[in-house]
Each structure stands twice: as C-alpha cells, then as structure tokens.
Amino acid sequence: MASDDFERDALRHLDALYNFALYLSRNPSDADDLVQETYLRAFRFSHRFEPGTHLRAWLFQILRNTFLTFYRVRGREIAVAEDGIPDWDVPMFHEAPEESSRIADAHTDLERAMRRLPEEFRTVLLLAEVEGLPLEDVARIMACPVGTVKSRIFRAKERLRVLLHDYQP
Amino acid sequence: MTDEWSEIGDDALGRRLHEELPRYAAPPGLRGAILAQRPRRGRPAAWFAPTVSALATAMVLVLVGLTWLPRTMSGDVVQRIVNGVVLEHTRVMMWGARRPEIVPAALAQDSGIRLAKVFVGDDVLSLEASEPVYIDWRHGVALHYRDQDGHRITYVALPAPRMPMPDRQRVQVDRYKPALMRVGGFATLVWKHGDVACFLVSNMVSASDLERFKEYFVRDRVATEPFLLY
Numbered sequence: 439m440a441s442d443d444f445e446r447d448a449l450r451h452l453d454a455l456y457n458f459a460l461y462l463s464r465n466p467s468d469a470d471d472l473v474q475e476t477y478l479r480a481f482r483f484s485h486r487f488e489p490g491t492h493l494r495a496w497l498f499q500i501l502r503n504t505f506l507t508f509y510r511v512r513g514r515e516i517a518v519a520e521d522g523i524p525d526w527d528v529p530m531f532h533e534a535p536e537e538s539s540r541i542a543d544a545h546t547d548l549e550r551a552m553r554r555l556p557e558e559f560r561t562v563l564l565l566a567e568v569e570g571l572p573l574e575d576v577a578r579i580m581a582c583p584v585g586t587v588k589s590r591i592f593r594a595k596e597r598l599r600v601l602l603h604d605y606q607p
Numbered sequence: 608m609t610d611e612w613s614e615i616g617d618d619a620l621g622r623r624l625h626e627e628l629p630r631y632a633a634p635p636g637l638r639g640a641i642l643a644q645r646p647r648r649g650r651p652a653a654w655f656a657p658t659v660s661a662l663a664t665a666m667v668l669v670l671v672g673l674t675w676l677p678r679t680m681s682g683d684v685v686q687r688i689v690n691g692v693v694l695e696h697t698r699v700m701m702w703g704a705r706r707p708e709i710v711p712a713a714l715a716q717d718s719g720i721r722l723a724k725v726f727v728g729d730d731v732l733s734l735e736a737s738e739p740v741y742i743d744w745r746h747g748v749a750l751h752y753r754d755q756d757g758h759r760i761t762y763v764a765l766p767a768p769r770m771p772m773p774d775r776q777r778v779q780v781d782r783y784k785p786a787l788m789r790v791g792g793f794a795t796l797v798w799k800h801g802d803v804a805c806f807l808v809s810n811m812v813s814a815s816d817l818e819r820f821k822e823y824f825v826r827d828r829v830a831t832e833p834f835l836l837y
Contacts, residue, residue: 445645449638456633470637477641547612548628567621568628595620602612 444484451494454569455501461564462505464553476501495575502561502579551601559594566591685773685797691742692806693793696761699751704736711737718746719836720764720803726830731755732823760809760823764833767804780821783828796824803833
C-alpha cells in the first residue's frame with residue numbers, strides 16, 4: 439500500500455520507465471503493460487522500498503524483473519528483422535527535436551542496432567549510458583557484480599560497433 | 608562515414624548513446640491508467656496496527672507454546688514412560704532379567720512400591736522373574752511372564768500420581784478400560800492403580816494375539832495390587 443508521496447515520487451520516473459520498457463519489449467502495447475505492471479508492483483510493495491535509496495533504480499529493477507518473468511519467459515519478445523526494425527515500427531522521432539538528416543540517420547542506426555542487441559547488452563547500455571545510473575545501481579538491477587556490469591558494457595559496445603558498421607553505406 | 612562507428616571510442620559511443628538515442632515518452636493515457644488501477648485503501652484506524660501486532664504476538668506465543676506442550680502435557684509423559692517400558696521389555700527378551708532370583712515381595716524396599724497381591728502365574732502364564740526397574744527417573748517393579756507359546760509379557764508398576772490416562776486410546780477389556788498403545792511392534796496396555804501407573808507389554812500385536820494379550824491383562828489386573836509405600 440503506497441502513500442501518496444511515494445506514488446507521486448514514483449510517477450516522476452514514468453517517462454524513463456516507459457522508454458526502458460519500449461526498448462526491452464520492442465512493442466508499445468507490451469511496454470504499456472510492462473510499465474503498468476511495474477507500478478502496480480511498486481505500489482503494492484512500497485513498504486519494501488528503503489527510503490533514502492535510489493527509487494529510480496528500484497523501479498528499473500522491478501520493471502526488468504517483470505519483463506524477464508512475464509515477457510521473455512513467455513517468448514513475447516518481438517522477432518526483430520535483420521535491419522533491426524520491428525514490425526510495429528513506431529514513429530521513430532515523434533519526441534525528437536528537429537535535427538539534420540544526418541543526425542536523424544544516426545538515430546535510426548543507433549536505435550536499430552540497440553534493438554538487435556541481446557537483452558542483457560541492451561539493458562546494461564540503457565541503464566548505464568542512456569539513463570546514467572551508477573554502476574552499483576546497474577549491478578543491483580541486473581543482480582550481478584559490478585565487474586560483470588563493466589564487462590557487459592565493454593562487450594555490448596563492441597557488438598554495437600559491429601552492428602552500426604553494418605549500417606554504413 | 609564508413610569508419611564513423613568502427614573507430615569510435617567507448618566513451619564517445621556511450622556519450623552518443625546518451626545524447627542521440629531516441630527517447631520515447633509515455634503515452635498520455637498511461638499515467639491515468641496506472642493511477643486508476645493502483646490499490647486504494649482507507650486509512651486504517653488508530654487501533655488497527657496495535658491490534659494486529661497484539662494478535663501476531665499472541666499467535667507466536669501459541670505456536671511456541673505448542674512446541675512445548677507435548678513435552679509437558681500428560682500425553683507425552685505417558686508415551687515417554689511407555690517407550691521406557693518397551694525398552695525394558697526388549698532388554699529382558701534379549702538378555703533376561705538382571706536379578707531373576709528376587710521374589711516380588713522383596714521389591715518394596717528397592718522400588719517403594721509394595722505389591723499387596725501378586726499374580727504369580729497360572730496354567731497359561733508363568734512368572735519367570737521379578738526385579739526392580741528404573742524408568743523415566745522413577746523406581747518401580749517389573750514382573751516377567753511367559754505364555755505357553757513362548758511369548759514374553761512384562762508387567763511394570765511405577766509411581767506416577769500425576770500421570771493422567773491417555774483417554775483417546777482407551778479400550779474396553781472385560782470390566783476395565785486401559786489404554787492400548789503401540790510402540791515399535793509392541794503392544795502396551797496402560798492403566799492406573801491409585802497413584803501407581805501400571806503397564807503390560809508384549810509383542811503380541813496381531814488381531815488374535817491381541818485378544819489373548821487382553822486376556823492376560825485381565826488375569827494380571829485382577830490378581831495384582833500395587834500401592835505406593837511412601
């Protein structure tokens with residue numbers, strides 16, 4: 439049973455969680471469900487959250503665990519085409535500011551390459567690089583040592599470079 | 608352009624991910640959907656938490672108490688003594704009585720139990736030995752019989768003024784109602800004679816043997832009268 443303050447604080451991270459959920463599930467409908475389930479669990483188990491610790495990381499942890507439990511296990515990850523573009527293919531830049539064509543292409547390549555990464559590589563880059571979470575928090579979210587997080591980041595970037603290279607003309 | 612990505616460093620790639628990877632904001636209706644489905648509750652009354660706490664404490668105490676009850680209540684005392692009686696019986700079966708020469712009348716000084724009357728055997732059961740015993744921290748008396756088929760039957764009397772009878776296991780045998788307890792392939796009939804707890808144990812556990820065992824009980828029960836000397 440969450441207090442009103444807790445609910446308000448948690449909902450401040452809604453956009454970040456949705457973004458993370460979309461990159462994990464690769465499907466807007468599943469991302470909606472994933473985020474709703476994450477908040478439902480967070481509110482239900484809010485008494486387990488230790489005030490003063492990182493609420494944002496705690497929410498990411500719930501979201502990823504929910505994803506692993508309900509989505510990956512059920513095989514609901516959408517098959518991604520070789521070019522990294524899923525069938526649903528949401529408007530890619532509806533939130534992006536006006537930018538040059540070159541930058542837009544780069545966005546497309548980055549996003550496509552990210553979507554083709556294995557989940558653990560995608561997750562570690564999203565949390566550590568995109569969200570800027572401390573490595574300790576990432577390690578807690580992914581239930582692994584900090585050293586493993588560093589190693590995954592390194593390997594994820596290597597893989598990402600190869601994928602991005604494939605998109606070059 | 609060809610080498611734009613393949614030569615980019617780790618830090619630069621991380622920076623570009625942070626700055627250039629598209630971010631997707633939650634759809635406008637999602638916040639409302641989350642708020643609509645969140646579990647709502649009324650604020651609990653002031654008495655609620657202390658009451659729940661008290662109930663939980665009481666439950667814990669009951670559970671802890673339950674683990675101790677079998678050690679302190681009558682049922683377990685009876686079981687413990689019966690176990691000791693059966694062990695004594697099996698010891699005699701294997702090794703014989705320690706002091707078979709003792710006559711029952713001489714046991715009073717050692718045991719504190721006087722046998723005002725003693726079943727000394729008949730054409731069905733023969734008394735083979737009698738001896739003092741020490742079972743469950745109690746001095747008592749044991750009489751060992753053998754029937755015509757070679758079954759050994761042991762009678763034990765122990766001081767147990769506060770030992771209640773295990774009511775659920777009582778059986779009707781003639782005009783008596785002893786408790787019938789089974790331990791490890793042995794049958795034991797338990798009854799009280801004033802402040803003395805009496806036990807008759809044998810390995811006669813099949814249906815037909817048990818009926819004979821009950822007959823032996825009647826013979827012994829009628830003819831033996833123990834009482835505490837002090």
